[in-house]
Amino acid sequence: MPISIEIDRDVCIGAGQCALAAPKIFTQDEDGFSEVLPPSGGEDRGPTVGEAARVCPVQAITVT
Structure with missing residues (x-):
């Protein structure tokens, strides 16, 4: 089942912190806000995306 990742x-x-925890999943845009990178194919995003959501200091990441 695919993982849905949303950033408020x-x-x-x-x-x-999300980009540090999961650099293949998150990056920061030109304004410094987080954004989700497109899947690179075949990678298991579950473990690292969960950690990235946990370390977000304002809990802006939702993973379903």
């Missing part, structure tokens, strides 16, 4: 940009403060 109204809550995101651009701390970058």
Whole structure:
């Protein structure tokens, strides 16, 4: 089952903890806010995306 990852940009403060925890899944845009990278194919996003959501200081990441 595919994982759905959403970032609430109204809550995101651009701390970058998600990009540090899961650099193949998250990056920061030109304004410094987090965004989800497209899947690179074949990678298991579950474990690292869960960790990235946990370390977000404002809990702006929702994983379903």
